[in-house]
Amino acid sequence: RILSPPSDSDANGIMSRAKVLTIDTMNPTVKKVEYAVRGPIVQRAVELERELSEGMKKPFAEVIKANIGDAHAMGQQPITFFRQVLALCSYPELLSDSTFPEDAKSRACRILQSCGGNSMGAYSASQGIDSVRQDVARYIERRDGGVACDPDNIYLTTGASDGIVTMLKLLVCGEGTTRTGVMIPIPQYPLYSAALAELGAVQIDYFLNEEKCWSLDITELQRAVNEARQYCNPRALCIINPGNPTGQVQSRQCIEDVIRFAAKERLFLMADEVYQDNVYAEGCQFHSFKKVLFEMGPEYAETVELASFHSTSKCYMGECGFRGGYMEIINMDDEVKDQLTKLLSVRLCPPVPGQALMDLVVNPPQPGEPSYGSFIKERTATLSALAEKAKLTEQVLNTVQGISCNPVQGAMYSFPRITIPEKAVKEATEKGQQPDMFYCMKMLEETGICLVPGSGFGQKDGTYHFRMTILPPTDKLKILLNKVKEFHQRFTQQYS
Amino acid sequence: RILSPPSDSDANGIMSRAKVLTIDTMNPTVKKVEYAVRGPIVQRAVELERELSEGMKKPFAEVIKANIGDAHAMGQQPITFFRQVLALCSYPELLSDSTFPEDAKSRACRILQSCGGNSMGAYSASQGIDSVRQDVARYIERRDGGVACDPDNIYLTTGASDGIVTMLKLLVCGEGTTRTGVMIPIPQYPLYSAALAELGAVQIDYFLNEEKCWSLDITELQRAVNEARQYCNPRALCIINPGNPTGQVQSRQCIEDVIRFAAKERLFLMADEVYQDNVYAEGCQFHSFKKVLFEMGPEYAETVELASFHSTSKCYMGECGFRGGYMEIINMDDEVKDQLTKLLSVRLCPPVPGQALMDLVVNPPQPGEPSYGSFIKERTATLSALAEKAKLTEQVLNTVQGISCNPVQGAMYSFPRITIPEKAVKEATEKGQQPDMFYCMKMLEETGICLVPGSGFGQKDGTYHFRMTILPPTDKLKILLNKVKEFHQRFTQQYS
Ligand SMILES: Cc1ncc(COP(=O)(O)O)c(C=O)c1O
Ligand SMILES: Cc1ncc(COP(=O)(O)O)c(C=O)c1O
Numbered sequence: 006r007i008l009s010p011p012s013d014s015d016a017n018g019i020m021s022r023a024k025v026l027t028i029d030t031m032n033p034t035v036k037k038v039e040y041a042v043r044g045p046i047v048q049r050a051v052e053l054e055r056e057l058s059e060g061m062k063k064p065f066a067e068v069i070k071a072n073i074g075d076a077h078a079m080g081q082q083p084i085t086f087f088r089q090v091l092a093l094c095s096y097p098e099l100l101s102d103s104t105f106p107e108d109a110k111s112r113a114c115r116i117l118q119s120c121g122g123n124s125m126g127a128y129s130a131s132q133g134i135d136s137v138r139q140d141v142a143r144y145i146e147r148r149d150g151g152v153a154c155d156p157d158n159i160y161l162t163t164g165a166s167d168g169i170v171t172m173l174k175l176l177v178c179g180e181g182t183t184r185t186g187v188m189i190p191i192p193q194y195p196l197y198s199a200a201l202a203e204l205g206a207v208q209i210d211y212f213l214n215e216e217k218c219w220s221l222d223i224t225e226l227q228r229a230v231n232e233a234r235q236y237c238n239p240r241a242l243c244i245i246n247p248g249n250p251t252g253q254v255q256s257r258q259c260i261e262d263v264i265r266f267a268a269k270e271r272l273f274l275m276a277d278e279v280y281q282d283n284v285y286a287e288g289c290q291f292h293s294f295k296k297v298l299f300e301m302g303p304e305y306a307e308t309v310e311l312a313s314f315h316s317t318s319k320c321y322m323g324e325c326g327f328r329g330g331y332m333e334i335i336n337m338d339d340e341v342k343d344q345l346t347k348l349l350s351v352r353l354c355p356p357v358p359g360q361a362l363m364d365l366v367v368n369p370p371q372p373g374e375p376s377y378g379s380f381i382k383e384r385t386a387t388l389s390a391l392a393e394k395a396k397l398t399e400q401v402l403n404t405v406q407g408i409s410c411n412p413v414q415g416a417m418y419s420f421p422r423i424t425i426p427e428k429a430v431k432e433a434t435e436k437g438q439q440p441d442m443f444y445c446m447k448m449l450e451e452t453g454i455c456l457v458p459g460s461g462f463g464q465k466d467g468t469y470h471f472r473m474t475i476l477p478p479t480d481k482l483k484i485l486l487n488k489v490k491e492f493h494q495r496f497t498q499q500y501s
Numbered sequence: 502r503i504l505s506p507p508s509d510s511d512a513n514g515i516m517s518r519a520k521v522l523t524i525d526t527m528n529p530t531v532k533k534v535e536y537a538v539r540g541p542i543v544q545r546a547v548e549l550e551r552e553l554s555e556g557m558k559k560p561f562a563e564v565i566k567a568n569i570g571d572a573h574a575m576g577q578q579p580i581t582f583f584r585q586v587l588a589l590c591s592y593p594e595l596l597s598d599s600t601f602p603e604d605a606k607s608r609a610c611r612i613l614q615s616c617g618g619n620s621m622g623a624y625s626a627s628q629g630i631d632s633v634r635q636d637v638a639r640y641i642e643r644r645d646g647g648v649a650c651d652p653d654n655i656y657l658t659t660g661a662s663d664g665i666v667t668m669l670k671l672l673v674c675g676e677g678t679t680r681t682g683v684m685i686p687i688p689q690y691p692l693y694s695a696a697l698a699e700l701g702a703v704q705i706d707y708f709l710n711e712e713k714c715w716s717l718d719i720t721e722l723q724r725a726v727n728e729a730r731q732y733c734n735p736r737a738l739c740i741i742n743p744g745n746p747t748g749q750v751q752s753r754q755c756i757e758d759v760i761r762f763a764a765k766e767r768l769f770l771m772a773d774e775v776y777q778d779n780v781y782a783e784g785c786q787f788h789s790f791k792k793v794l795f796e797m798g799p800e801y802a803e804t805v806e807l808a809s810f811h812s813t814s815k816c817y818m819g820e821c822g823f824r825g826g827y828m829e830i831i832n833m834d835d836e837v838k839d840q841l842t843k844l845l846s847v848r849l850c851p852p853v854p855g856q857a858l859m860d861l862v863v864n865p866p867q868p869g870e871p872s873y874g875s876f877i878k879e880r881t882a883t884l885s886a887l888a889e890k891a892k893l894t895e896q897v898l899n900t901v902q903g904i905s906c907n908p909v910q911g912a913m914y915s916f917p918r919i920t921i922p923e924k925a926v927k928e929a930t931e932k933g934q935q936p937d938m939f940y941c942m943k944m945l946e947e948t949g950i951c952l953v954p955g956s957g958f959g960q961k962d963g964t965y966h967f968r969m970t971i972l973p974p975t976d977k978l979k980i981l982l983n984k985v986k987e988f989h990q991r992f993t994q995q996y997s
Contacts, residue, residue, distance in 0.1 A: 025769040028836040032673045040847045075624045078617030092592035096584040121574030126820040128571045166848050177528045199847040273521040324622040326853030340524040351536045351695040352662050356852040357822030
């Protein structure tokens with residue numbers, strides 16, 4: 006038993022005392038966490054921006070960050086109505102300002118009346134403001150063609166990220182071969198792998214089918230779960246629909262099959278539906294897991310455990326900085342629900358401005374209200390521009406030899422496959438870099454374009470990709486796509 | 502090896518399928534979490550409020566929640582300047598509104614210029630907005646009489662809670678007798694015990710000295726760490742100053758002694774300074790750990806690892822709902838810092854409105870600026886009212902036989918010791934309740950006053966306390982204190 010502190014402090018004097026917290030003595034699960042969307046390539050991009058601003062010469066005039074789904078940062082304008090209500094909630098003296106529309110004022114009053122002391126500065130209930138949860142429930146009912154939604158099943162969150170991590174946290178238990186395993190798509194949004202690493206859960210990969218437009222095959226799910234049962238206890242299945250980074254939109258049939266699979270294999274379903282309004286391709290439509298589940302009848306509707314996630318960060322509003330979101334939880338055991346509420350209470354509450362914004366997203370201006378016209382106009386403009394950019398991206402990328410890009414059916418990203426010449430793969434390997442990281446780093450240094458290598462999301466061995474957002478304004482996106490094209494051709498030539 | 506899902510689904514048909522996630526199969530560390538500030542007593546208070554609103558007869562007309570440090574919920578008004586800037590940032594069209602003061606506009610412009618796309622809707626850097634971190638650093642330098650502060654050491658957080666949990670997370674490692682132990686004061690703010698339970702770290706209690714006004718004795722720290730070395734690896738020491746729930750303000754000498762102790766015992770220091778502006782008692786003054794550390798010379802200033810925490814939730818602003826906060830980190834190993842940044846990046850960023858608010862707190866109106874006068878007036882009014890209420894609370898409670906209350910030197914709470922008659926202790930025990938929980942529940946049912954029992958914060962065995970905020974408006978506080986007095990007398994009589 007150690008009865009005194011480690012002794013180098015005594016022996017060598019305090020000045021040479023080793024640090025308490027070092028890379029060798031820190032939490033080992035934290036070390037395993039990786040998060041490519043803000044990884045080394047983005048750090049280099051920030052450096053390059055600083056170098057440019059300090060007048061250093063570069064082969065490009067600006068860094069274009071197409072690495073993250075951050076719409077406002079790319080110039081998208083916020084919805085006027087949302088911001089009016091937020092201003093009114095922040096500074097209620099404005100309620101007597103006649104330039105604000107009446108519907109904005111009435112929304113603001115409703116939100117403030119549900120806040121302690123009528124102030125966004127009060128903590129809310131840990132599960133979120135009651136009236137916001139009610140509005141979310143009504144939104145879900147409308148969205149799902151009348152399928153009932155109980156506000157008690159709604160939990161407001163600090164962005165969808167918070168909800169996802171919290172649900173995963175509840176699910177983790179066991180050791181060794183009974184350790185919780187969680188199935189995630191590959192390619193995935195790296196929040197999932199990061200959270201699983203931190204929680205010490207087992208990541209079970211199922212591969213999306215790139216040849217079939219990144220669709221989900223039940224046979225692949227079956228393969229993955231069968232293999233995983235050899236070494237862990239698979240307990241949850243995560244689906245991202247529409248997909249990030251892959252941009253596919255799941256068919257209704259496929260969702261039904263997934264639900265049946267989850268029921269058969271006894272898996273808790275987690276449906277990440279933060280891109281539910283981002284569907285562009287003709288013939289594609291968003292179907293919520295909740296709706297499909299309930300349409301499958303009580304055998305499923307009353308048994309399959311489902312958590313679904315939404316956020317203020319994506320869709321047409323793109324309000325990432327407010328960290329708003331919610332999760333809906335279906336068929337969760339009552340005792341576990343109590344534990345969830347308790348766990349959330351430790352962090353006190355999600356940010357109230359984010360809750361207010363979530364309220365506006367689920368309860369936007371209605372026909373007949375003064376702000377309805379401008380709201381619809383702004384929303385439509387943003388979504389049509391995204392649809393156009395989705396198409397443009399796919400088209401231009403597919404003109405490049407050595408790049409092949411599935412249709413961007415939804416979400417905000419293209420995830421094209423790229424051919425990397427042998428010689429480049431070899432050079433990367435010698436550098437200890439993933440070949441697509443090598444490729445993206447080179448692109449960044451030569452063109453100023455910041456993308457995320459496919460290896461950050463996971464991909465089939467021997468295939469290479471990058472993820473590029475479709476968010477830059479159309480004219481900038483065109484320039485960007487052309488630069489990517491030229492770079493790819495140059496790179497291919499250089500390493501052939 | 503399990504090769505198929507647990508079989509009750511097959512044997513009994515899907516309808517009777519047991520749940521995937523139950524109290525027995527959920528994360529066991531989550532089950533261990535407790536958080537009294539929002540525990541059963543608060544749930545009952547919410548129920549009572551609903552019953553009242555439904556017209557049910559009660560021995561009181563309203564529920565008064567003195568359980569949580571939530572100033573706005575208790576009627577405290579926000580600082581006008583802060584809310585003006587937030588409204589401007591939310592809806593920048595207001596920048597052309599001549600009714601807003603120029604200094605509010607220039608602050609809003611500065612914040613927006615540091616946001617991606619000039620919008621609070623963009624994700625910020627994970628560590629927080631650069632210019633806000635710079636403002637925080639300058640604030641700390643002013644506060645600490647010129648001791649240097651590097652913005653690179655500042656991390657903006659989602660309330661102080663987020664920073665505290667994140668730091669604890671980094672520190673946890675080892676198993677069995679090498680498992681990380683963390684020293685926390687008893688009584689404590691229960692975020693600490695909750696986070697340690699969830700992380701599976703060992704909680705090491707050191708007791709504050711109630712007889713000496715809840716002061717901190719180094720001999721008690723020494724006792725605690727010596728004993729703990731028998732069964733774990735003590736790595737961190739948490740201090741809450743000014744204290745929650747205990748309201749004491751640490752002397753400069755004591756802080757120096759604590760730092761020396763941490764250096765000697767090789768402990769990472771965590772200083773929770775969210776109440777740094779809440780100091781009321783004459784002769785008391787807030788001293789930051791950072792300042793004292795640097796005044797102790799390089800032997801300490803260059804070696805002792807320190808994280809200190811601040812928040813927008815307390816002090817004179819009380820903006821809890823915005824979830825703003827920061828931590829400053831001193832002498833942290835560079836590699837660990839990289840790991841910290843990476844870990845934070847998974848959650849993308851703290852809420853931007855909370856960051857903006859933090860910026861205003863550290864960079865309020867200056868002499869000569871148009872809003873300076875009203876800012877000072879509002880701040881002074883709030884802080885003087887708090888000082889008055891701190892005194893009032895102590896005085897009234899000390900008139901009650903069987904209640905004894907230390908001076909409320911700082912923070913927002915009184916934590917009086919209460920005598921609970923033997924008979925009441927017995928009845929509580931039979932009910933399986935802590936005696937002070939029994940007492941507080943009874944008070945809630947009879948008077949509508951919602952307090953938190955001392956057992957939720959920890960206390961010496963055989964002593965009982967409750968925590969009561971000093972936040973209700975003065976007239977309401979007087980009524981409340983009288984009701985507490987009457988209740989205590991009735992309770993004592995009933996059980997004597
Ligand atoms: C699939 C997916 N889920 C969740 C998130 C988290 O978003 P937020 O936490 O901002 O709501 C993102 C963000 O990009 C995402 O792409
Ligand atoms: C001592 C102490 N630390 C930290 C916190 C967390 O506050 P927040 O997360 O709202 O900043 C509180 C809240 O009451 C507290 O009392």
